[in-house]
Amino acid sequence: MLAKAHSYTVKGQQFRTPEQARELSLLLPRLFLQFFSGTSLILKDDAGIRAFLVGFHAADNDDEAYIHFVGVDPRLRGQGMARRLYAEFFRRAAMAGRTEIRAITSPRNAGSIAFHRAMGFAVEEGDREVGGVPVRSDYDGPGQDRVCFHLKIAE
Amino acid sequence: MLAKAHSYTVKGQQFRTPEQARELSLLLPRLFLQFFSGTSLILKDDAGIRAFLVGFHAADNDDEAYIHFVGVDPRLRGQGMARRLYAEFFRRAAMAGRTEIRAITSPRNAGSIAFHRAMGFAVEEGDREVGGVPVRSDYDGPGQDRVCFHLKIAE
Numbered sequence: 394m395l396a397k398a399h400s401y402t403v404k405g406q407q408f409r410t411p412e413q414a415r416e417l418s419l420l421l422p423r424l425f426l427q428f429f430s431g432t433s434l435i436l437k438d439d440a441g442i443r444a445f446l447v448g449f450h451a452a453d454n455d456d457e458a459y460i461h462f463v464g465v466d467p468r469l470r471g472q473g474m475a476r477r478l479y480a481e482f483f484r485r486a487a488m489a490g491r492t493e494i495r496a497i498t499s500p501r502n503a504g505s506i507a508f509h510r511a512m513g514f515a516v517e518e519g520d521r522e523v524g525g526v527p528v529r530s531d532y533d534g535p536g537q538d539r540v541c542f543h544l545k546i547a548e
Numbered sequence: 549m550l551a552k553a554h555s556y557t558v559k560g561q562q563f564r565t566p567e568q569a570r571e572l573s574l575l576l577p578r579l580f581l582q583f584f585s586g587t588s589l590i591l592k593d594d595a596g597i598r599a600f601l602v603g604f605h606a607a608d609n610d611d612e613a614y615i616h617f618v619g620v621d622p623r624l625r626g627q628g629m630a631r632r633l634y635a636e637f638f639r640r641a642a643m644a645g646r647t648e649i650r651a652i653t654s655p656r657n658a659g660s661i662a663f664h665r666a667m668g669f670a671v672e673e674g675d676r677e678v679g680g681v682p683v684r685s686d687y688d689g690p691g692q693d694r695v696c697f698h699l700k701i702a703e
Contacts, residue, residue: 418689419574428606428614451583452604459583534573 421447421462432458432485434478443469446478450491458486460496479512483546492547497539500528506540514542576602576617587613587640589633598624601633605646613641615651634667638701647702652694655683661695669697 425433429449436444444465451457460482465474483494496514498505500523510516519527519540532539580588584604591599599620606612615637620629638649651669653660655678665671674682674695687694 414690415692416574418692419571420577422575422688424614424616428604428608428612431608449583449607452607453583453586457583459579461579533577535569537570537573 425449425461432482434481436474436478442466444474444478446475446482448482450486450489455490457493457495458482458489458491460494475508476512483544487546492545494542494544494546496542497532498542500524500526500538500540502540509542512544514544517541517543580604580616587637589636591629591633597621599629599633601630601637603637605641605644611646612648612650613637613644613646615649630663631667638699642701647700649697649699649701651697652687653697655679655681655693655695657695664697667699669699672696672698 425447429447432449434446434448435442445463446460447462448458448460451459460479463475463478486494494514496509498509500506503524506516506526516527517529519529521528521530523538526540528538528540530538532541580602584602587604589601589603590597600618601615602617603613603615606614615634618630618633641649649669651664653664655661658679661671661681671682672684674684676683676685678693681695683693683695685693687696
């Protein structure tokens with residue numbers, strides 16, 4: 394279960410410029426922690442929060458679950474934290490009767506694209522390709538291109 | 549009911565700079581239209597979409613509904629469009645058993661603050677005041693101060 398508001402911070406870490414921190418703030422407004430904590434996850438140890446996943450189940454249908462944002466402490470990269478969070482999100486989604494998982498990422502984020510493919514996600518059709526990956530132009534507004542992932546977790 | 553993805557655009561209108569358009573894109577990612585259209589609203593006429601409200605019901609509890617974003621065609625400002633959308637959102641929320649409505653705005657947005665007060669919202673306590681209005685500093689991340697509104701629509 395995601396802890397409440399005090400777990401919300403984007404300070405420090407891998408964000409090099411105020412613009413990046415600001416953009417992250419806008420990607421992850423408090424509302425996701427405030428209203429969808431029941432489908433979000435954190436990994437904690439004695440040092441505090443080490444990784445988290447913010448996701449929710451679609452309100453418009455009973456099938457889809459959506460992973461909006463995953464953060465891992467940079468010191469713990471490459472240790473399978475994101476994989477563990479995704480697997481647990483899938484498990485809980487399946488228990489709640491959800492059969493499909495969706496997620497998106499930026500075409501520039503090669504690590505995220507490789508990660509989602511390794512987790513079994515298919516890349517949805519796009520209107521163009523970037524480095525061989527289908528991309529949907531202006532998906533999230535002008536200039537906001539996205540790669541769209543889709544995974545069936547049950548029939 | 550909010551129309552699907554083709555209704556998503558922030559082009560033209562009152563956004564004067566690419567930064568403003570970009571920020572709006574980030575405030576209103578497609579996911580809200582994709583997964584919460586059932587609680588969102590549009591006002592259309594022969595000319596197309598004239599105003600819209602994006603909102604949802606909290607997944608973490610059965611009481612709260614949240615208004616995330618409202619847009620009105622600038623040519624139709626001052627004609628009560630936002631008021632109509634809010635009233636319809638309240639009505640539907642109440643029918644679904646929701647008893648509380650929440651919304652937030654920027655401390656700089658005097659028009660929005662006046663509007664929410666006129667609609668009966670109370671401003672929640674803050675850690676400081678701006679022009680006599682309680683503000684929560686860093687509410688949505690560093691530098692992202694917000695005014696928080698709350699309205700009981702039933703006991």
